[in-house]
Amino acid sequence: MLGNSALVEIKNLRTYFHLPEGTVRAVDGVDLTIRRGRTLGIVGESGCGKSVTALSLLRLVPSPGRIEGGEILFYRTVEEASASSALTDVIDLARLEPNGREMRSIRGNQISMVFQEPMSALIPVRTVGSQITEVITLHQKVSEAEAREIAADMLARVRLPKPRQALDDYPFQLSGGMRQRAVIAMALCCRPKLLIADEPTTALDVTTEAQILDLMRELQKEFGMAIMYITHNLGVIAEMAETVAVMYLGKVVELTDVKTLFMSPLHPYTRALLRSIPQLTDAVARGTKKPRLQTIEGMVPDPYSVLPGCTFHPRCPERLPDLCDRVEPGVSEVAPGHSVKCHLYSSP
């Protein structure tokens, strides 16, 4: 029940950047649902709009980007002191003032984010402790000393060795993996309902990445938060996500559970993407002749162009003549929870 109810519903979200060169439709009609306590993975190549989707949700889209339309419904729980029950109210984040009081009370508190680069997410001239306590005192009615206690406890939970000492360390004194742990601690110190993780392990080594992924899964269990996990790495998606949205040029082209995505992907883009990763089994099992990797022909079109029909049609090996290049496909639900935006699967 509660574990399966929607926390955030994104409906027909469109975020555009109006540049002198033209309009970039970074997010162009995205529908997504993030459920309480669950992990939604968003995968796609650079420029597909996955990060802008996350930034729209937090209302941090940099100028000249703007949310042009759509809704971001956040089902917020309001704890009532008198009754033991929790009430839910709905708020449309897309309509809030980006820097207004209401948005600021949500951002960093109920919805928080972990970015890719742990060095640039921390201020280099302030101690880790002061940066974490700032978040806590901003959102909770606690004293400086209590905030420090919470921060130390949080650093211990992210398994930072010597958490108390780390409070007084400057970011440069921590390694990349340690820094990312500190950033995660900062994101979690207000017990968010939703954690947005935008490529949090991309800058890390594989062994550190494995540690961080493991930590995030543990903390999710402990705190019961939902995670929106953004990455370009299909391997990481397989490990982290329960539901996966594949994005291409600002649109979700396939949405399904993680098993189905890897076992029976439907959209030609998803299939091509999966075929283009080098597989260890192929590399090891090969005989004398190396198997070639399959590639997607051409490249992502320039962001200013507006393509008629399906945006993937110029690169699609299975495009239908006279249809894909003219008519934009609708979203068809081929099985419960599995939807594809492709003419090959639309019912006639």
Place this chain on the structure above:
Amino acid sequence: MPEPTHQDEPLLEVKDLVKHFPIRRGFLKRVVGYVRAVDGVSFHVMEGETLGLVGESGCGKTTAGRSILRAIPPTSGEVWFRDPVLGPVDVTKLDREQLRQVWRNMRVIFQDPYASLSPRMTLLDIVGAPLRAMGLATGKELEDRVAEMLQLVGLRPEYMRRYPHAFSGGQRQRIGLARALAPNPKFVICDEPVSALDVSVQAQILNLLEDLQEKMGLTYLFVAHDLSVVAHISDRVAVMYVGKIVEMAPTAELFLSPRHPYTEALMSAIPRPDPRPREKRILLKGEVANPANPPSGCYFHPRCAYVQDICAKEEPPLEEISPGHWVKCHLARELRLTGAVQL
């Protein structure tokens, strides 16, 4: 054009290569210690072969590549390269003129396709630069050669007068490749050439590297941290940890039956595009050792799951435990380790 090959002789042989960076402190900049970035590395690369060099950041793989080229002077060691003109030479001992000759045949492509191309030079200038510097071509001849190179890497020769900003990451990597291959080299060090690229573009560049290797008879030293990419492209793989090679073996053997605990942990950590649960996963404790202050004995022992008393006391030798399979571990013959792939 592929020249007659000497399949049974190595094209490059690195012997006990060392690169230490001094740490200076204080007003007088006294040397208080050394970062042992590369600490006694030996390997060879056969003609036409691809040797993969993997390891985590800070393990010295990039420094090893640069010291081999003598882009930075190695502290000690020998780098024997079979130059088609000079014959077998120790790159570390060459004078300036000989080095220029060797650099025609030893080339490099870099990781960051944005930082490695000058934004103020056209493709003609960029790809033509090595030809001009080495006095290999000028004028019309230079232009023809650049056009030919661009075509070879899958770019249109008409783009010659454009600047790099007009190109995507994948295309820029092709430009870098055209520049590296312009003097028709024998040996190319590929330093993380695909790690900044998207998967679909990565696949295009890997295929291109393989095609060009076949066409031009190239030999690669492929430095990368992505094990799946390295497994795909390499004939043999060397694993580095804190400045030393800890294991080296033919690709299939390394991935099927690693013999060093670090290799096993590294393979276990690879995120796999397969949502089915795996049997076990080794999570390494702690962090990579500090190359300025490495632990005693085997550098990996503080993180090793199989550690014995001897590991903290003695440094194990790099031993050939089966033909072509080298391991630097006291317990290499006893341990049964899990590979990245089970057949």
